[in-house]
Amino acid sequence: NGDFLPTPPNFNGSGNPLQQLLLRKQETRNYRFNIFNYAEYNILPQLSIRSTLGIDYRDRRTNALNPASLFVGGNANPSAFTTASQGFNSSYQVQQDNILSYNQSFGKHNLSAATAMQLQVTRTEILGLETRLVNDLIPTLNNADLDFLVTTNNTQNLRGGQFSLYAAANYDFDNKYLFGATIRRDGSSNFGTANQIGYFPSFSLGWRVNKEGFLKDVKAVNNLFIKASYGIVGNDRIGSFLFSDALSPDAFFNGQIGFVPTRLGNEALKWEETVSSNLGIELSMFKRRLNINADVWIRDINDLLVSTQLPQESGFRSVFENRGSIRNRGLDFSIDGLVLKTKDFSWNAGLNFGLLESTVTSLQTPIIQGVNQIEEGESLGNIFGFKQHGVFQFDESNAFNPDNGERLIPVFNQGTFTGYTTQGGQEYTGAIRQLVHGASGNVLRGGDFIWDDENNDGIIDNEDIQVLGNALPDIVGGFTSDFKYKGFSLGLLFDFSFGQEYYRQFEHDRNSGRAFTLTAAPDRIDNAWREQGDVTIFPIIASAAARPQNRFDFANNTANSLYVEDASFIRWRYLRLGYSLPKKTVEALNIGLTRLDINLQGNNLLTFTNYKGFDPELGTRGNNIELGVDRLRFPANRELILSLRVQF
Numbered sequence: 007n008g009d010f011l012p013t014p015p016n017f018n019g020s021g022n023p024l025q026q027l028l029l030r031k032q033e034t035r036n037y038r039f040n041i042f043n044y045a046e047y048n049i050l051p052q053l054s055i056r057s058t059l060g061i062d063y064r065d066r067r068t069n070a071l072n073p074a075s076l077f078v079g080g081n082a083n084p085s086a087f088t089t090a091s092q093g094f095n096s097s098y099q100v101q102q103d104n105i106l107s108y109n110q111s112f113g114k115h116n117l118s119a120a121t122a123m124q125l126q127v128t129r130t131e132i133l134g135l136e137t138r139l140v141n142d143l144i145p146t147l148n149n150a151d152l153d154f155l156v157t158t159n160n161t162q163n164l165r166g167g168q169f170s171l172y173a174a175a176n177y178d179f180d181n182k183y184l185f186g187a188t189i190r191r192d193g194s195s196n197f198g199t200a201n202q203i204g205y206f207p208s209f210s211l212g213w214r215v216n217k218e219g220f221l222k223d224v225k226a227v228n229n230l231f232i233k234a235s236y237g238i239v240g241n242d243r244i245g246s247f248l249f250s251d252a253l254s255p256d257a258f259f260n261g262q263i264g265f266v267p268t269r270l271g272n273e274a275l276k277w278e279e280t281v282s283s284n285l286g287i288e289l290s291m292f293k294r295r296l297n298i299n300a301d302v303w304i305r306d307i308n309d310l311l312v313s314t315q316l317p318q319e320s321g322f323r324s325v326f327e328n329r330g331s332i333r334n335r336g337l338d339f340s341i342d343g344l345v346l347k348t349k350d351f352s353w354n355a356g357l358n359f360g361l362l363e364s365t366v367t368s369l370q371t372p373i374i375q376g377v378n379q380i381e382e383g384e385s386l387g388n389i390f391g392f393k394q395h396g397v398f399q400f401d402e403s404n405a406f407n408p409d410n411g412e413r414l415i416p417v418f419n420q421g422t423f424t425g426y427t428t429q430g431g432q433e434y435t436g437a438i439r440q441l442v443h444g445a446s447g448n449v450l451r452g453g454d455f456i457w458d459d460e461n462n463d464g465i466i467d468n469e470d471i472q473v474l475g476n477a478l479p480d481i482v483g484g485f486t487s488d489f490k491y492k493g494f495s496l497g498l499l500f501d502f503s504f505g506q507e508y509y510r511q512f513e514h515d516r517n518s519g520r521a522f523t524l525t526a527a528p529d530r531i532d533n534a535w536r537e538q539g540d541v542t543i544f545p546i547i548a549s550a551a552a553r554p555q556n557r558f559d560f561a562n563n564t565a566n567s568l569y570v571e572d573a574s575f576i577r578w579r580y581l582r583l584g585y586s587l588p589k590k591t592v593e594a595l596n597i598g599l600t601r602l603d604i605n606l607q608g609n610n611l612l613t614f615t616n617y618k619g620f621d622p623e624l625g626t627r628g629n630n631i632e633l634g635v636d637r638l639r640f641p642a643n644r645e646l647i648l649s650l651r652v653q654f
Contacts, residue, residue, distance in 0.1 A: 010075065023525075031071035031145070039063045052110045058103045068093035071145045091136035092147055100127045114180040121173045130164040133157065164246045169193045184212035194242035194277070198249040201276035208237025229290035234283075241278040244311050248326045249275045270322040278328065281306045296343040305334045312373050312631055331368040332386055337361045342486070352490045359483030375632045377509055377565040378477075387477035387633040389509050391565030392470060393458035397535050397545050401451040408439040411462045439464050443555035453535035453546030454555050458567075466555070468562065474570045477624075477634025480505030484579070497582040503623070508573040509565045510619050512638035517569075519550070520560055543568065573634075575615035575622040582607045601653035609645040 010025040044058040070091045077086035105122040137147060137155040147155070174188040190206040215221060215230040250271040257266035286301035309328040316322050342356030364386040373380040379390045395413075398404055402416040402423050414426040414434055426434040441450045441459060444467030450457070460470040484501035516524040526547075535546045545556040559566045584605040592599045615622045621641035626633065 026076065029073050029076060031069065033069045035067045037065040052108055054107050056103075056105045056107065058101075058105075060101045061098065063098040064096070066093075066095040068095075069146075073142055075142075088139040088142050089136065090139050090145060090147060090150070091134065093135075094133045095130070097128065097130040101125070116178050116181070117175070118177075119173075119175040122171070124168075124170040124172070126168040126170075128164075128166045130162070132162040132164075134161050166195045166246050168195070168242070178212075180217065182214045182217040184210075184214070186210040188237075190240075192240055192242075192277075194240075196242045196244055196246060196248070197275050197277070198273045200273070201249075204240040204277035204279075206238045206240050206279075208235065208239075210235040210237075226291050227289070228292075228294050229288060231288040233286045233288070236283050237281075239280050239282070241280065241311065244275075244326060247271075249273050267321070270316070270320070270325045272325055272327050274328070275311070275326060276309060276328055278311045279308045281308065297341070299338075299340045301338045303336055303338070306367070307332045307334070310373075310631075313375065315374055329369065330366065330373060330380065333365050333367045334386075335363045350492050354486075354488045356486045357483065359481055361481055362478060364478055373631060374563070376563050376635055377511070378632050378635070380631065384473075385476055385478065386630075387506075388473045389475045389477060389507065389565055389570055389634055390471055391474050391509075391567065391570070392466075392559045393460070393472055393474060393567040395456040395458060397540075397542055398450060398452050398454050398456055399541055400538050403452065403456075404440045404450045404454075405438045406441070406459075406464075407434070408437055408464075411459065413456070414438065441466055443558070445558060446554045448553075448555050450555055452538050453540075453548075454553065455545050455559075455566075457555075471564055474565055474567045475507030475509070475634070477506050477508060479503045479574075493586045493588060495582070495584040495586075497580070497584075499579040500576060501579050502574075502576045504574040506573050506634065507570055508617065508619065508622070508624060508634045508636050510569045510571070510636045511565070512636060513618075514560060514566055514569040517544070518557060518560055518566075571617060573615070573617040573619070573622040573624075575613055575617065577610065577614075577623065578612040580607060580609045581611060598654050599652060601651070603651040605647075605649045605651070607645075607647045607649070609647070610642045611644065 010022055010029070040060070040062040042058070042060040044056060046054060046056040048054045068091075072089045074086040074088045102125045103122060105120055107118070107120045109118045111117070135147060135155065135157060137150040137152075139145070139149045140151050141149065143149070170190060170192045172188060172190040174186070176184070176186040178184040186209070188208045192204050192206065193202045194204075195202070210233065212231060212233045215232060216224075216227050221227060221230065248269070248271065250273075251267060252269035252271070253265040254268040255263070255265050257264050282303065282305045284301055284303040286299065289298040290296070308331045310330040310332065311326060311328060312330065313324045313326055314329070315324050338358070338360045340356065340358035342354065344352065345355050346353040366380050366382050366384055366386060369380060369382040377389050377391055379388060380386065381388075400416055400418075400423075403413075405414040405416065405426055406412065407414060407428075412429060414428065417424050417427055426438070428434050441457060442448065442465050443450065444465045450466075457466045458470060458472070459466065460472050463469070482501070482503045484499060486500075487498045489496040513527065514520075517526050517530040519526070530544050531547070533542050534544045535542050546553060548556070550557040582605060584603060587602045589601075592602050613622065619636045619638075621639060623642065624634065624636060624639060
């Protein structure tokens with residue numbers, strides 16, 4: 007009759023997915039306004055002052071509705087109720103710069119210098135309201151049951167700022183020998199008064215070799231430039247006021263509302279520093295039809311800003327602190343050029359790629375963030391957890407040679423177990439060791455994961471946690487191609503990333519039964535082990551009490567190798583098609599136009615990958631420690647943009 011079946015009592019899962027999709031409401035509206043303006047005044051021909059002002063304002067509104075019919079038993083459940091929530095998030099950022107610049111030439115000597123002040127101010131106000139509704143007829147908060155109207159723990163008022171002073175100077179002789187230097191003094195409200203200020207210098211050198219006498223007559227070389235640089239930059243991108251303790255006014259004790267400590271501050275927090283060294287070369291040849299760039303670089307990140315887990319006895323989950331150093335080394339290479347050119351047609355193409363190696367150079371104690379663990383001497387991006395080799399087919403399949411750890415193969419004659427053979431098919435009559443789940447003492451049997459016994463002691467416990475993969479790619483890059491024919495243009499960009507491995511936590515969560523509100527994936531249900539002899543990758547569906555040996559792998563923020571997989575991809579990033587009307591045609595319109603362009607662009611058109619998640623391009627979301635964890639991030643939008651450009 008078109009009605010949805012209510013979620014049955016004692017059901018562990020998220021219920022009817024179609025009902026969830028159609029009845030649960032989640033609306034988000036985003037508004038954004040930004041403006042940038044500047045004023046410039048020439049005090050002298052060589053001396054000028056420039057003042058800029060930028061404002062970025064954002065407003066985000068959310069509305070959510072969860073009808074009572076989504077509860078277990080639906081509307082017939084007397085404990086079911088409809089809930090609604092609204093969220094308001096307003097923020098703005100103001101940046102103001104004042105720059106005093108000086109430029110002067112003395113024959114072949116060229117000098118430029120600048121000194122500046124920069125001010126950044128950010129404000130964010132967040133208000134969340136949630137309540138039960140009296141009924142389902144009016145889905146907004148004016149239908150609230152006032153006894154249950156409360157603000158959420160996401161209600162916040164945040165503010166921050168940064169004040170910077172810097173000076174820069176650049177000198178060159180005949181555009182052949184170049185030198186540059188800068189010094190910055192940055193102050194951030196994210197640190198306590200003792201550590202707000204940081205000083206960050208940088209230097210650069212350049213030599214345009216093609217202007218030397220020994221290359222002047224080499225007509226094929228249009229530019230040969232060797233460059234080197236060294237610099238320090240600071241990072242203050244952490245939450246606001248993490249240097250101080252915090253209290254929350256939402257605690258209840260003995261019938262009274264009170265404050266409770268929710269955050270342990272660290273007054274010693276200071277700027278994270280990245281020390282960069284770079285050596286590069288630029289080469290242009292054949293009237294700049296061929297261009298090659300190559301850079302080798304080292305970046306040492308010192309005094310890492312990290313969240314450190316605390317013992318439960320402390321009463322806090324974690325605290326932010328500075329500790330550890332990481333060295334990143336890499337190579338960036340690009341080549342582009344004009345492949346073909348005729349009177350009406352041209353084709354430009356380019357290829358670039360980058361290589362990266364990351365090593366933790368200094369760290370007294372490991373940093374653990376979820377499934378990522380950082381240890382001295384190891385690479386950044388390692389994913390830790392328990393490795394498995396499938397599912398035991400029979401109870402008798404749990405049998406290993408205690409001398410070398412080789413898994414033995416059970417032999418059956420008309421359904422009766424008769425003995426074992428080695429992997430090579432040889433009859434085995436020696437001693438047998440079986441894997442045991444350490445926490446429960448259960449001997450693994452048919453339908454259980456074949457856990458990797460890393461230390462070969464026959465017990466599966468935390469001593470068997472190991473590196474399952476690494477989230478850093480081996481190589482990244484892209485390919486561009488641009489075609490022009492008369493007034494038409496066509497541009498393509500493909501980019502790629504190979505070698506990274508991701509942990510699909512969202513899939514692990516729902517398939518392992520970590521939360522009773524999650525329903526396992528269909529292939530997990532359909533392909534679960536059911537009886538002796540089944541060959542499958544998924545273990546038996548059973549409660550944690552009955553088979554804890556298949557449900558412990560996520561208990562300590564560890565991954566399961568079943569859900570760690572290669573996330574290499576090639577993405578067709580964009581396709582741009584444009585047409586510029588001929589100048590004579592535009593002028594013939596006689597409306598004051600000098601140019602008229604029409605462009606059609608498609609973004610994120612296709613992705614070629616074997617990765618099973620929604621999107622193999624995760625990014626870091628501002629966290630350079632926790633890498634390669636896929637929590638069901640929404641994939642990149644496929645966009646179609648039509649634009650018209652007119653010039654008067």
